[in-house]
Amino acid sequence: MITNMLTKNDQLLEQQNTRESNARSYPRRLPMAIDQAEGIYLTDMDGKRYIDFLAGAGTLALGHNHPAVLEAMEKVLKDKRPLHTLDFTTPIKEQFVDEIFECLPEEFRKNAKIQFCGPTGGDAIEAALKLVKTATGNRSILSFQGAYHGATHATMSISGNTKPKEKIQGLMPDVQFLPYPYQYRCPFGIGGEESHKISSQYIENLLNDPESGLLAPAGMILEAVQGEGGSIPAPIPWLKEIRRITKEKGIPLIIDEVQSGIGRTGRCLPLNMQVSFRMFLYYPKQ
Ligand SMILES: Cc1ncc(COP(=O)(O)O)c(C=O)c1O
Numbered sequence: 001m002i003t004n005m006l007t008k009n010d011q012l013l014e015q016q017n018t019r020e021s022n023a024r025s026y027p028r029r030l031p032m033a034i035d036q037a038e039g040i041y042l043t044d045m046d047g048k049r050y051i052d053f054l055a056g057a058g059t060l061a062l063g064h065n066h067p068a069v070l071e072a073m074e075k076v077l078k079d080k081r082p083l084h085t086l087d088f089t090t091p092i093k094e095q096f097v098d099e100i101f102e103c104l105p106e107e108f109r110k111n112a113k114i115q116f117c118g119p120t121g122g123d124a125i126e127a128a129l130k131l132v133k134t135a136t137g138n139r140s141i142l143s144f145q146g147a148y149h150g151a152t153h154a155t156m157s158i159s160g161n162t163k164p165k166e167k168i169q170g171l172m173p174d175v176q177f178l179p180y181p182y183q184y185r186c187p188f189g190i191g192g193e194e195s196h197k198i199s200s201q202y203i204e205n206l207l208n209d210p211e212s213g214l215l216a217p218a219g220m221i222l223e224a225v226q227g228e229g230g231s232i233p234a235p236i237p238w239l240k241e242i243r244r245i246t247k248e249k250g251i252p253l254i255i256d257e258v259q260s261g262i263g264r265t266g267r268c269l270p271l272n273m274q275v276s277f278r279m280f281l282y283y284p285k286q
Pocket of ligand 1: 057119120121122123125148149150151223227228256257258259260
């Protein structure tokens with residue numbers, strides 16, 4: 001029988017193919033069924049070992065099944081701590097918030113608020129979009145070419161990649177895409193240092209020009225380091241300019257750090273912004 005000739009890996013993949021929808025991303029390119037995981041290594045069902053450069057899409061900073069993480073999880077189970085509390089608080093949750101706040105610059109910490117969204121990055125961005133719309137009463141969102149903010153209806157609307165949008169009509173309207181300061185593939189065709197100056201000048205002009213066609217936006221969202229767009233760090237002077245412009249115009253600035261945050265770029269960004277767990281949000285005081 002043909003099925004008997006399939007390896008264990010192939011069998012599970014075939015099962016997955018027949019039972020799961022096509023809305024899968026990584027398995028399309030990495031046909032493997034994972035059996036075990038330790039540190040940086042993954043072992044598939046046929047015993048083949050891989051170095052896991054994906055690291056759970058960047059979420060497993062300590063690798064798979066790190067002893068410290070296992071110990072903490074075991075302790076929670078042994079101590080009969082609740083595993084689900086909706087948004088009620090617990091001592092462990094408060095300790096977690098303490099530790100997150102301790103990471104923030106002091107000035108920043110004073111006004112910082114944390115929001116526990118759903119578990120995904122897309123959920124955090126959705127929450128930010130709702131927050132800025134509620135706070136301003138405005139509806140349009142300024143986003144950037146090359147941005148990736150998720151695959152939900154609204155987060156796909158504010159993401160740059162047009163391919164997944166082609167078949168989904170009527171995504172969230174009122175999204176204005178702006179040029180990201182990509183020095184290598186400069187949207188203005190000049191590259192180098194000048195490109196970020198032109199980008200911020202362009203954006204400031206757009207926001208000041210009563211003939212720009214743009215109504216006052218609910219917020220601006222950007223990745224300080226674009227991830228899916230190609231690991232593109234925005235120049236710090238550009239970020240500071242964007243912060244100045246949005247502050248002066250009273251536009252809430254959402255910094256999406258779902259991919260780059262919590263030390264994954266090596267150090268904290270030297271910007272003074274408010275923080276939520278998976279995402280920075282700066283809302284200027286009116
Ligand atoms: C910058 C950024 N924002 C948002 C998301 C969405 O996160 P999730 O896939 O957890 O919804 C991602 C995911 O890669 C991301 O890189």
